[in-house]
Amino acid sequence: MLQHAKQGNLRFLVPLDGSQLAASVLPVVEQIASRFHAQVTLLHILEQHPPTTIHGEQHLSDAAEAQAYLEEIATRLRSSAIAVAIHVHQDKGSNVARSIFQHAQEMNSDLVIMCTHGHG
Secondary structure, eight states, rough: OHHHHHTOOOOOEOOOOOOOHHHTTHHHHHHHHHHHTOEEEEEEEESSSSSEETTTEEEOOOOOHHHHHHHHHHHHHHTTTTTTEEEEEEEEEOOOOHHHHHHHHTTTSSSEEEOOOOOO
């Protein structure tokens, strides 16, 4: 994190699955991204065998749906003067955690901000 902090160029990765639980992290993202003038990348991983619901809500399993969802959130964050990019990983990953880790490395993310969904 210090590498990009010295350059004033922090990068935060925010994985979202479309659930309200995952989105509950967004106020924290907004607060720390504003504070550190960080660039935020919103990420959705399309799963190989997605559940139909997650936490009682429809799970995002369609690329266009996921893109629209991330765009809606990006618009809200941009209204707070936060630099936001979005990425929908369309390779139908079978291991979401591994995909998030790989994206964090590829994007040189300084911090991954996400909800744990109660699993640790």
